[in-house]
Amino acid sequence: MLFFLSCFRRCAWLGLAVFLLALSGCSSTRLPEGITPVTPFDLARYEGRWYEIARLDHSFERGMTDVSATYKRQADGSVRVLNRGFDTGRNDWRQAEGKALFTGDANTASLKVSFFGPFYGGYHVAALDANYQWALVVGPDRSYCWILSRTKQLPPGVREQLIARASALGIDTQALIWVTHERTDPQP
Numbered sequence: 001m002l003f004f005l006s007c008f009r010r011c012a013w014l015g016l017a018v019f020l021l022a023l024s025g026c027s028s029t030r031l032p033e034g035i036t037p038v039t040p041f042d043l044a045r046y047e048g049r050w051y052e053i054a055r056l057d058h059s060f061e062r063g064m065t066d067v068s069a070t071y072k073r074q075a076d077g078s079v080r081v082l083n084r085g086f087d088t089g090r091n092d093w094r095q096a097e098g099k100a101l102f103t104g105d106a107n108t109a110s111l112k113v114s115f116f117g118p119f120y121g122g123y124h125v126a127a128l129d130a131n132y133q134w135a136l137v138v139g140p141d142r143s144y145c146w147i148l149s150r151t152k153q154l155p156p157g158v159r160e161q162l163i164a165r166a167s168a169l170g171i172d173t174q175a176l177i178w179v180t181h182e183r184t185d186p187q188p
Contacts, residue, residue, distance in 0.1 A: 028141070031124055032122075032142055034169065034170065035124060035138055037125055038126070039105075041108055041125065049070045050071070052067035052085075052146055052147075052148060052179045053148060053153075054176040055146045055147075056144060056145045056146075056171070057175065058144070064085035064088070065088055065180045065181070066086040066179070066180070067084070069082070069148065077101075078101050080099065082098075083095060084187065093185065098113050098115035100114075101120075103122075109124065110122070111123045123137060124137065124138050125137055127162065134147070134149045134158060135147075135148045135149075136162055138171070145166060147162050147166070147176070
C-alpha cells in the first residue's frame with residue numbers, strides 16, 4: 001500500500017510539472033525575430049496613461065472601446081500595469097491589473113507582462129516618439145500589436161507613419177482595429 005501511495009504521489013507531481021511546463025510554453029517573452037526594442041528607454045518618461053489608438057484583435061479586448069493603459073514603477077523595480085476599457089457587450093467599464101518586468105537592461109524597452117500569476121507575455125516597444133507622445137508595441141509575436149498615444153487621437157501624418165513602420169516590421173496592418181474614444185473614463 002505504501003509503495004502504491006508513493007508511486008501515486010510521484011506520478012501526480014510529474015503530471016503537474018508537465019502541465020505547468022506545457023502552460024508556460026503557451027506564453028512567450030521572447031522578442032520576435034527582426035524586431036528591435038527601443039533603446040535608450042526611460043521608464044520615468046513612459047509612465048502614466050496611454051490611449052490605445054489601434055490593436056490587433058484578441059479575445060481579451062474584443063468589443064472594447066475607450067481603452068487605456070496606465071504604467072507606474074513600483075518600489076521593487078516592477079511596473080504596475082492597469083488596462084481599462086469600455087465593454088460594449090456588457091455596457092460597463094472593465095479593467096485588468098498586471099505586472100511588468102524588464103527582460104534585460106532597463107534602458108531597453110523589452111518587458112514581460114503578466115495578468116495571470118506566473119504566466120508572462122512579451123511587451124516590446126518597437127518605435128517611440130522622442131517626446132514619448134506615441135508608441136508602437138509588439139507582443140511575443142507579430143499577432144500582437146498596439147499603437148498607443150498620450151492623446152485620444154493621432155494626427156493623420158503620425159498615424160500613417162506608424163502604419164508604415166508596423167507594416168515594415170511584418171505586422172498585418174490591414175487587420176488593425178481602430179479604437180474609438182467617445183466616453184469619459186470614471187476613473188482617471
